[in-house]
Amino acid sequence: MRGHEIEQLIKLLGRLPGFGPRSARRIALHLLREPQARLVPLARALDHAAQAVKTCTTCGNLDTSDPCHICTDPVRDRSVVCVVETVGDLWALERAGVHRGVYQVLGGTLSPLAGIGPEDLNIASLLDRLECGGVREVILALGATVEGATTMHWLMDKLSQYEGVAVSRVAQGVPVGGALDVLDDGTLAAALGARRPA
Numbered sequence: 001m002r003g004h005e006i007e008q009l010i011k012l013l014g015r016l017p018g019f020g021p022r023s024a025r026r027i028a029l030h031l032l033r034e035p036q037a038r039l040v041p042l043a044r045a046l047d048h049a050a051q052a053v054k055t056c057t058t059c060g061n062l063d064t065s066d067p068c069h070i071c072t073d074p075v076r077d078r079s080v081v082c083v084v085e086t087v088g089d090l091w092a093l094e095r096a097g098v099h100r101g102v103y104q105v106l107g108g109t110l111s112p113l114a115g116i117g118p119e120d121l122n123i124a125s126l127l128d129r130l131e132c133g134g135v136r137e138v139i140l141a142l143g144a145t146v147e148g149a150t151t152m153h154w155l156m157d158k159l160s161q162y163e164g165v166a167v168s169r170v171a172q173g174v175p176v177g178g179a180l181d182v183l184d185d186g187t188l189a190a191a192l193g194a195r196r197p198a
Contacts, residue, residue, distance in 0.1 A: 006032070060105030060122045062087050070094075070102060077101045079136040081129060082192075083155065085109055085143055088181035093141065096185040098192045101139075104129070109147035110154055118154065130162045139195055140169040143179045168195040 006028065014024035031039040055061070056068035063069055070076060080101030084090050085108060093099050104126045110116055129135055138159055142148040152169060159167045170191040180188065 058125065059103045060087070060107055060125070061090055061103060075100070079134055080139065081126065081135055081137070082139040082141050083126065084141050084180065085148065085151075086181065089141065089143075089179070092181045092183065093188060093192070096188040096192075098185075098189045099139075101137075106142075106151070109142065109145070109151040111147050111150075121151075123155075123158075127158070130159070130165060135162075135165055137166045137168060139192070140167065141180060141192065142169075145179075166197065168197055170195050 009031075010021070010024045010028045013019055013027050014021050016024075019027070031042065052064045053062055054064070054066050056063055056066050056071060058067045058071045061068040061070060065072070077100055080099075081104050082093065082099050082101055083104045083106060084093065085106055087105055090103050090105055093103075104122065106121045106123065108116060108121055110118065110121070126138075130138075138155075140152050140155060142152050156167055159165060183191075
């Protein structure tokens with residue numbers, strides 16, 4: 001029988017995406033074998049991240065500053081905004097190095113069945129950017145799911161009101177049912193490079 005602290009650690013690890021009870025036990029054992037070298041630094045890093053990381057009020061990215069380093073980067077092309085579902089999708093595009101503009105993280109997709117409407121997503125700040133002017137293209141880089149397609153069509157309708165703003169979407173390379181954060185860099189590059197008008 002394991003002590004309460006070990007059970008709590010396993011339970012918390014088991015709540016992480018991709019970890020089941022067996023994975024959580026293996027990770028807990030790995031951490032506990034050398035707690036000073038593995039567990040303590042991890043606990044410190046988690047505590048530090050909890051204190052330092054914040055959501056960028058401009059785009060929705062996670063960073064230690066607000067606005068985030070992407071929004072404040074003077075080299076970025078602020079006239080091209082890439083709309084993604086999650087921060088994981090943003091990180092995937094950044095890892096691939098295929099987008100040199102800025103981003104808008106929606107924080108999910110429209111899902112009437114789950115009760116998620118436009119007001120539940122980070123859409124208002126995107127529309128604020130367009131109202132301020134200076135945006136010439138919005139790239140819709142949403143997953144090829146039913147919810148992603150629903151969100152894309154809703155956004156295309158909303159964005160059509162802004163004259164002089166081209167709306168494009170990622171093209172080939174993103175499979176139906178696929179999520180951006182699990183695709184390889186080459187697939188992401190092909191999808192973004194072959195975008196077409198929405």
